[in-house]
Amino acid sequence: MITLLTLLPFVGGLFVLLVGRNRALARLVAMLFGVGALLITCFFWWGFDPQFPGMQYEVLHPWVPSLGMAYHVGVDGLGILMLALSALVVVISLAASWANENHDRLYFALVLFLECGLFGTFTALNFVHWFIYWELSLIPAFFLVRLWGGPNRARASMLFFLYTMVGSIALLLAFLAIFLATGQFDFVQLAQLGQSGQLTTALAQNLHWSGNPQHLALLVFWGAFLGFAVKTPVVPFHTWLPRTYSEASSETTMLLTGAMSKMGVYGFLRILLPIFPHQMQQEMKPLLWMAVATIVLPAFAAWVQKDLKRTFAYSSINHLGYCVLAVCAVASFTGTTAEAAIEKSAALTGVLLQIFSHGLTAAALFWFIALLERRSGGLRGIDEFGGLRRVMPVFSGLMGIAIFASLGLPGLNGFPGEFLIFKGVFALAPWAASISVLGLLMTAVFLLTVIQKVFSGPVNPRWEAMPDLTTAERWVFLPIIGLMFVIGLYPQLITGMVHVTVAQWAAGVRF
């Protein structure tokens, strides 16, 4: 079943390439496949049993037994949420590309290939099989940036590619050591070994490590960490991101920030937290500091940006920083009391909510920027607009809602996630949470600055004739903004799906 879902966008991509040079047809076919994938995901969502602990829709076939390779897919609460998010973001991005004349059939095909990589990454439960999708999703992403980006796209795409590859190679080497030690590539099995502490001893034994076995395990942990830290990104491995996000066309950035950056957070939750709990706990100081830096520094950086896209690129780092903070805080706390389990559950539920809501909000925000760029002929400086509220009230109103969602206003989708994260982290790592509040504050400052400079103030005479959202655009934005309110007011929609998974994590991460 899941195989079918993963293959669907791939087939769709090939199909799009086949339909010829007719752009209208290509985008229609791509949209049909995108919506099809979204419908199948909804079907999965509907058939998902939130009370069932463990993987659902599981498929396991041996592949190359001598190398521990198996075709093992399945979803738990995390997986299903990621599937839904990627399917949704792809459809939104395709809708945003609908009117962008530069995006030809190759663009649409690459988007669908990327979707295939995302689905594969979020469902695979065997490292080798997972790594195939992890790496191959990078290729369409590279070409999406390389071929349809801004003037400095060559440099940006290369930076993006190489940076991610550095992380991937480190991750690969770490997992090869793990395989050598345990003969296992299966995430579920490895998690058991990791939590019982056998992984550390096995590593030292099988690699003929003469030094302290803890050190080797830490080395392997940092290797795996690097892979996800680059992808998420975590400060100081984030430098590729602002350049890539701002050079890529906005529709591509929607995919990168909405879905692809979640691959990193997913890795934290699926791999680092279950397999390396002891290592994460040992290294909690640097990890928490990095997480705090990921929250605070980009928030300041976003404040001084002059380019809307760069502002929101930094804001993306900041938002994913909350997720990293929560994961690290959960791993750092050693208590086994019932209260601790509650706080951990809160923090982890917050992470999942934050993943979903950031994906949705960021995709929407970059779409608004895409629309603004198209209307202004490519301009997107913060200071180049002003008073748009009066010129295009609907646009300003809807984008305002999205910005407030990003800011974490109660009632909108950003709030429940951030609230739960802070609730959990305050109990688990109070100092880290206190410093991170600074990031929360700065987020409010720079987002309000954007609103003030772009929407209010005197009307810039150049844009007096700028058209507001068309009727079609209004209808497309309606469900997106609606979903923001739904999640904000009824987060149970998501927490209900994931609470068993989260409870398991919270119980499993004990020391």
Add this chain to the structure above:
Amino acid sequence: MLAWTIYLSFAGALVARLCPSKALARAVALLTALAGLGISLVTLRRWIPGELVTVANIPWIPQLGLSFHLAADGISLTLLLLTGIAATAGILFSWNIEHRTQEFFAFYLVLIAGVYGVFLSFDLFLLFVFYEIAIIPKYFLIAIWGSVGRGAKNANPGSQREYAAMKLALYSFAGSALVLAGMAATWAASGGHSLSFEFLAQYPFSSHFQFWAFPLVFVGFAVLAGMWPFHTWAPTGHAAAPTAASMLLAGVVMKLGAYGCLRVAMMLFPRGLDPWGFHVLGIGSWRDVFAVLAVIGIVYGATVALVQRDFKFVIGYSSVSHMGFVLLGLMTLTQIGLDGAVLQMFSHGVIAGLLFAVVGRMVYDRTHTRELGELGPLRLAHVIPFAAVTFILAAMASIGLPGFSGFVAEFQVLIGTWHTFPGLILFAGIGILIGIAFTWRALTKAFYVEGPPAEHPHPLPPITIPEKLGSFLLLASTLIVGLYPRILIDLILPALNSPLFDGLRKGAWR
């Protein structure tokens, strides 16, 4: 039946030479290569894992104990398959050769016959004979049909080709001389009864003899495998050769060297890998020495490829880097590392073939330049998109992205390295990263450069059908092995566990 791969190739060479028309010679060559591939595939279907098929065993010079002994185990069969694929693809990519066509294909098929012979020989002397047979046609293929870069010191194309051809021949012969010396010593040390592998693998050579015979023979073969610092023939030779010959040189001939390292040096003199008992700079055995050289080759080859301006030299140095993984895998002395090394031989053969096909045939034969700086403005991604897409896929395979054969191979070599040389793993990782950088640099510089398109004096001819067929053949091979590596792993692993490798397994094997 496998012996017919050799006989047919020799016969095909003769017939191709005598063909009255060029078209006929091409057809003969293609049929011969296809027949060889077909024979290997049929054998693969009937293969029982772990078996050693004796194809022929006829006394040759009984007084000296030499016999015409052909046999194949899983490792030989893997490389026979590679030869069949590379040979067929090479002929498809040299469809456009108009200059002395019949002779070209005759030399080409003699080279193929020699390669088949090496992979099938189970007698050291016979292996050596075939090894030498393969050197001669290489010289002529490069000297007569070679291609010429612009960056070379010497402007005279003829002398540039001859320089490369002569360099390659001299390096090959130097390596052969070492092997010959090792062979003579082996013959004397084993009593002069036989040079059959089955006999020699069981013969208890003294540790002292193995201590110096191993490096002698290993280096002799490793020259042809492009081991640093004896690699310099490889980039010049690859770059100067005509496309089909580059494909064969990188794809198959370098494997002759690696195969010799495994089949002769390591299989016959396993004690040569034992620790010396003392350490110099942390190096305590020949195994450490060659592992370090292999890693230097990986990093050095990749670094040099990163700064090349000539497209073909980029690929040439990449071969040095990728062959480093083969040697590293061999030196890990673990089952998984050796398995990875043999798989990497296959994988690199296919991928390097594809890369050279794009650079030499699709790009150079149309644009007549190999300079990256001149190719960019031609906007090749728009003019010949097929070449660009093929190169992207080949580049993905070459940098070891999962799903392609290179991943499964390098991945096993790296596991072996973690096991045996954890200190070298970081350098191997850096080598892979530089590999990614130079491949992606070449890709973007050659195909995706911004700016106004340069006027090309004549419109580029479209991609022909033989080129497409050849590309599909190679891409399919790397993808099939990448997605279902058991096809080859089930051949290689039982062979490594056969009695022939008993001596090796008694060492630090896991």
